[in-house]
Amino acid sequence: MRTDLYILSSAAVSPQESFELKDRYENIREYQGTKLTCIEPDYKNILDPKLIRRMSRVIRMGAATALQCMKSANRLEVDGIITGTAYGCLEDTITFLNRMVGNKEEMLTPTAFIQSTHNTVAAQIALLLKCNAYNNTFVQKSFSFEAALTDAVLLSREMENCVILTGAVDELTETSHAIISRFNKYRENVVSSKMCESPAAGTMAGEGAAFFLLSNQNHSGAIARLDGMSMLYDPGKIEDRKYWLNTFLDENDSRREDIGLILVGRNGDSSHDQLYPELESVFSPLANCFTYKNFCGEYPTSTSFAMWMATETIRTGTLPLYNQPFNLQDEKKKILLLSSDIHGHNSAFLLSSC
Amino acid sequence: MHDLKVQIIAQLNLQDLTPEDIGDDQALFVEGLGLDSIDALELIVLLQQQYKIKLSNAEEGPKVFRSVRTMAEYITAHQPKA
Numbered sequence: 001m002r003t004d005l006y007i008l009s010s011a012a013v014s015p016q017e018s019f020e021l022k023d024r025y026e027n028i029r030e031y032q033g034t035k036l037t038c039i040e041p042d043y044k045n046i047l048d049p050k051l052i053r054r055m056s057r058v059i060r061m062g063a064a065t066a067l068q069c070m071k072s073a074n075r076l077e078v079d080g081i082i083t084g085t086a087y088g089c090l091e092d093t094i095t096f097l098n099r100m101v102g103n104k105e106e107m108l109t110p111t112a113f114i115q116s117t118h119n120t121v122a123a124q125i126a127l128l129l130k131c132n133a134y135n136n137t138f139v140q141k142s143f144s145f146e147a148a149l150t151d152a153v154l155l156s157r158e159m160e161n162c163v164i165l166t167g168a169v170d171e172l173t174e175t176s177h178a179i180i181s182r183f184n185k186y187r188e189n190v191v192s193s194k195m196c197e198s199p200a201a202g203t204m205a206g207e208g209a210a211f212f213l214l215s216n217q218n219h220s221g222a223i224a225r226l227d228g229m230s231m232l233y234d235p236g237k238i239e240d241r242k243y244w245l246n247t248f249l250d251e252n253d254s255r256r257e258d259i260g261l262i263l264v265g266r267n268g269d270s271s272h273d274q275l276y277p278e279l280e281s282v283f284s285p286l287a288n289c290f291t292y293k294n295f296c297g298e299y300p301t302s303t304s305f306a307m308w309m310a311t312e313t314i315r316t317g318t319l320p321l322y323n324q325p326f327n328l329q330d331e332k333k334k335i336l337l338l339s340s341d342i343h344g345h346n347s348a349f350l351l352s353s354c
Numbered sequence: 355m356h357d358l359k360v361q362i363i364a365q366l367n368l369q370d371l372t373p374e375d376i377g378d379d380q381a382l383f384v385e386g387l388g389l390d391s392i393d394a395l396e397l398i399v400l401l402q403q404q405y406k407i408k409l410s411n412a413e414e415g416p417k418v419f420r421s422v423r424t425m426a427e428y429i430t431a432h433q434p435k436a
Binding site for chain 2: 111
């Protein structure tokens with residue numbers, strides 16, 4: 001699908017120091033063990049303390065990231081707020097369910113219940129911005145962010161010169177980590193920076209929030225352009241994936257040699273990563289491939305972190321956290337994001353400078 | 355009343371407040387502590403959980419929850435005998 005959306009600003013809370021905009025993101029936070037957890041900003045500087053007391057961690061992460069995104073673009077109003085989340089507000093859900101069991105379904109307090117629904121983050125952002133415009137949340141497993149972006153594209157086709165705040169958020173809790181660990185999805189004794197270099201059974205868990213201010217018009221100060229996006233659900237053979245990828249590039253009038261940088265969703269799990277060599281071979285040896293899950297961990301909406309990395313690469317001319325210069329504007333090259341979730345479903349994004 | 359203030363702070367997650375910050379006669383809602391309708395529900399649950407008092411008449415709410423002192427008086431008057 002051609003998206004033709006301009007990215008006016010971006011913001012991210014992640015396991016790296018990504019919240020404050022920088023020209024170079026040099027400090028890499030290393031994690032040892034089974035998970036990477038977010039480095040959170042001081043929310044008291046961003047959110048009203050009276051509101052913070054009701055917000056669980058994922059809501060704070062999402063709301064603060066959205067406000068930071070608005071601040072970066074010097075905007076106070078938007079024409080729509082669209083979020084994607086696979087897990088929603090897990091912490092509040094767990095709190096509410098535990099109280100239900102503990103109190104024998106009596107004397108249940110309202111706050112955890114009210115804040116436990118998946119659309120809480122988008123609703124809180126709307127309240128903070130006093131925004132009565134379109135508000136929607138997509139819960140589509142690892143395609144949640146892609147579904148939110150798809151909705152942003154459709155909304156942008158209905159309105160002239162619109163600005164839409166779109167993002168994704170997913171949290172990792174002690175309970176969710178313990179449950180997923182039972183399926184042997186995570187491996188131990190690995191360092192995050194090395195997890196993609198030495199594939200073995202299992203990966204490291206992650207979490208994060210990333211938001212983007214998107215418009216169908218090229219405003220002054222726009223950072224990048226999201227040219228296209230595609231999803232491939234439950235592909236059978238590797239040939240089908242290669243065909244899908246080639247078709248995606250053709251639909252976006254892009255040749256292999258137009259791609260200057262590829263961010264791939266390898267997560268260090270050998271059974272998962274075996275998909276990538278064939279897909280990367282489509283571009284070999286033309287483009288440089290870099291991984292991103294070694295910085296954010298594996299979580300369903302991690303493609304939003306990859307899109308933040310791509311946007312920041314275009315804005316700063318340097319690939320964040322790798323400190324690798326990429327002057328895509330002069331060379332008229334594009335960035336391809338290529339991801340596969342733990343079930344093998346694929347998504348691809350194409351970004352360029354504007 | 356100190357204990358009640360501690361319970362209110364914990365129930366409503368008033369992270370930046372200490373019991374000393376809440377006056378005995380300070381209004382809990384609107385211009386006082388700035389609590390709202392969701393907090394009112396939390397306070398009703400607090401009465402049930404901590405003191406086994408069920409606020410059956412909703413019209414009593416504004417009077418009972420006017421301040422920490424009115425809450426304490428209501429608890430003293432209605433707490434079941436051990």
